[in-house]
Structures are given as structure tokens and as C-alpha cells.
Amino acid sequence: MGTPERGVHIMAKYKPYDYAQTMMVAVSLADQLQPGTLEHTIHYVVQERLDLRAFDAEHHNDDGGRPGYDPRVLLKVVLLGYSRGLLSSRKLEAACREQIVFMALCCGQRPDHSTIATFVSGMGEERISTLFSQVLLVCHEAELLGGTHFAIDGYKLSSNAAKESSGTHEDLRKKRDKLKELVREHVRTHQHNDRRSEDGKGGGSSSLLPRDPAKRLARLQRQAERIERFLNENEPRQGRSGTEIQSNVTDNESAKMKSSHGIIQGYNANAMVDAKHQVIVHGEAFGVGDDGAVATAMLAGAATHLTHATGEDDPLRQKIVSADTGYFSNQNLEAFEAAEVDAYVPDPKFRSRDPQLATAKRHRRPTDRRKQDYRSKRRWFRGDDFTFDEATERLMCPAGQRLYRCGHDHVTAQGYRATSYRAPKTACLSCELRDRCLQHPESGNPRQVRVFHGRVTETLTSRMKDKIDTPEGRQIYSRRLGIVEPVFGNLGAQKGMNRSTLRGRAKVDTQWKLYCLVHNLEKIARHGRPIR
Known part of the structure; x- marks a missing residue:
């Protein structure tokens, strides 16, 4: 075979292939x-x-049927x-x-x-709870449960309902009336165009009405009738404080709540996670965005599942349970105390008392420091600007006026003994510092100050603040972030289980528990003993 001449192109040969072809493959399942x-x-x-x-x-198809x-x-x-x-x-x-x-x-x-x-x-609540307990038993046998530290947190799960369909009953009545007015206006416009067409002046439907006016009219009527039916069949929803909260025409058990993606219509999906391998020991979806009243249900559900898995009669007693500031409420703290768990729940201001953050401001960028100074700039006199003489129990204001006691000493809801003082009305009216002392100087009311004399009684909230401020309390609470937050990252970001396709709290709760089962099964696959 001779050498190819220079400049002559040689065609390479490859096996042909076609992605549009169909193949029959024998597969072993x-x-x-x-x-x-x-x-x-x-x-x-x-x-x-x-x-x-x-x-x-x-199924009752043993004798016949498909x-x-x-x-x-x-x-x-x-x-x-x-x-x-x-x-x-x-x-x-x-x-x-x-x-x-x-x-x-x-x-x-x-x-x-x-x-x-x-x-x-x-599937129902009873069946999914039974399946959850059985999977947790497999986790326990695979030595995936530590049983010493549990963390609780919530994940905002978007529901299969539009937040535009939400509102108080008064808001929904206004929306219904507006839809009815749109229907009447739609009919009037249609009749006007018909008369113009009969008079030979030409129809103006293309400019005054949408392309398919019949469909739009029917849609508006359905929306108005739907709201009307909802108002007749449902009472206003009451929040934890006793005031009315927004209802939703599509899914009235869901609620508007804040999430990392803004305001959503959805459910507050809570999970209680074991610290050892981040196994979820209980999951439950609530139709409120507030975490201040969910501890009782979460503790009861976790105790039931852990008892079935481990055989312990009281699996949470004296165990550490941590939660973020959203769970800091008297109702939750009472639930933790009743369950006899070692709870660590900080109040919203606990970081301002952290000694490690005392010098944090000087490490900010110059731009951040200027913004912080602007936001925290004091405009009015505070209690520490008033001088209290313990010997005479007299209180002097920055302008040199003496305040008098109004009322006897009393104990606040936080357990502190306090004395109330009030300035003379005539002194405040002519004071040059009035604008700096009163938030509403035009009201004519004098300045009032309350002086605290120490804590008289201990409350659940005060004991929790003292507990979380200890070095041990802060160290234990610091573990919460690494226990529970990766679970929601896995479910929402990695697995895409960040919304519910169902409506109604019971059905959404079932689907949330199925999401938690997927997470626990993955823990079994990765960290459990090999399965053959």
C-alpha cells in the first residue's frame, strides 16, 4: 500500500448509529x-x-372484581x-x-x-404514623439513633392554594362584591355593543370586550359564587391571640406565612431530629406559621414513635431538646417542663447578651457601621437618663424636675418588682426638652417612668433566659443549627420536596411524613448496616 499523496483527504470509517432507533433489551428487574x-x-x-x-x-374483591x-x-x-x-x-x-x-x-x-x-x-393519619414508627424501628436497629439530643425546627411548605384567595371574611365579602360588579359591568358592555350592532353603527366588541367574553363572564360568576358559598359554610378563623386571622377559599386550613422566598400560602412543617445521624423522629404539618404552640404535639408524636422503636416507656425524659427563638413562648416552655425534658430555647434578644458579640460592631465594614449607627440612634430619653436617689426614693428627670410616685409597687408578668413615677403635667408642658422626652408631645400627657428593683419571682421565661446565658447553655444550643438545618436543606433543596400537592391539613401532614420517610430511608442506605 502506497503512501497517500500530499493534499489528498482520507475519509475515516466509524460504525453507524441512530438515536431514533428502537431496541428490545432483556432486563433483569x-x-x-x-x-x-x-x-x-x-x-x-x-x-x-x-x-x-x-x-x-x-379491598373487598376476593370473590370478584378486578x-x-x-x-x-x-x-x-x-x-x-x-x-x-x-x-x-x-x-x-x-x-x-x-x-x-x-x-x-x-x-x-x-x-x-x-x-x-x-x-x-x-393513606390517613393512623396508617402513615404506623409506617413512620416502623421505619424508625429499622433506624434504631441500624444504630442510627443517639437518643440524647433532639432539635426541633419548622419548614414553610407551600400548599396547593393561591395566597390571592386569602383574606378576612370582610375582605372576602368586598372581593365578592367587586366580582359581582365586574359581572354586571361585563353584561352592560355586551348589551351596549349589541345595540350598536342593531343600529348599524358597527359592533365594538373587539375593543370593549375580551376575545371570548362568554368564558370570562362565566369565570367571574364562578369566582363570585365560590366566595359566596365559602362565606356561608365557614366561620371566621381565630388565631392564638383570639383575633381573626385570614381564611383561604381554596384551602382554609392553610395560612399565610413568612418564608425564605417571601410570603407564601402554606403549612408550617415541623420536624424533630436526632443529633447522631440527623434521623427525623417525628414530623407534623401545622396550619399556622407561628411556632409558639407546637411543642406539645411535637413532643407527644416523638415520644410515641421512639417508644415503638426503642421500647422505652418515657424516651424523652431528661433528654436535651433545643429549638430556635420562634419556639420561645410560655405555652411551649410549659410543654417542655411537663414532658421533663432538658430544653434550650433562647429568647429573641439572647444574642445581644452574648459576651462574644460585645465587640462585633467594630469588626463591621464602615458602611455597615454607619447604617447600624443610624438605625440605633436614640431620639428620646430612656429610663437610664433619669436619676434615682435610693435614700430618698426620688426620681429626677434630665430637666431637673422631680417625678412623683403613682401607684404602689407591683410585680410585672416577668417577675420583677417595679415602681411607677409620673412627672407633673405643668412641668412637662413648659419643658424645653419635651420633644426629646415624649414620643407624642402634642398629646399633653406627662412623662411616666418605671423603676425596677430586681426579680421577686421566677417564671419559665426568666429561668430559660438564665439557663441559655450560661456558657454550657450557649454551647449546647450552638449544636442545634448543625442538627436540624441540614435536614431541611436535603428535603427542600436537594430532593425538591419543598411544596405540597395536596389540600387540607390531614393530607398535607401525610405527605410531609412521606417526605420525612424518604430522608430516613436515605440515612439507612448511607449509614446503616449493608442490606443484601
């Missing part, structure tokens, strides 16, 4: 579930360790789909047709989306 993977762990735990006989009560799907198959598909961010039942149906791992889990069966949706929404 068992080989798709490799040990050590999450899908294999889901398959093993659901198939071998969970008791799903409670689901058999729904066979139903095994609940084990449906549960495996749902758990694996949730772990991959497939929250929609239609996406799960498509995955069972197109993805080989899903085909392996359901053994080639193809449950439709309505079957999957009915299975999840109809």
Missing part, C-alpha cells in the same frame, strides 16, 4: 436494584420490614419518586412507563395517576 442504593433500601424496607395489612381493609395494585408497589413508587422531586402523580405515572428503576420497583406494572393520587391522599 432485580439487577436494577443494587445494594447500597436508595431504591434498593426502599425496596427492602417496604417489602420485608413494613406491615401494610391495614391497607387490605380497602385485582388492585399491591400497596407495597405503590408505596415504593411514591417514595422513590419523591426522592427525585417527582411530586405530581402524573409524573409518577410517566416514570413507571419510561424509567427502568421505577419499572423494576413496580415489576412492570403501570399504575395510573388517579390510583397513585388516591393512595397518597387516602
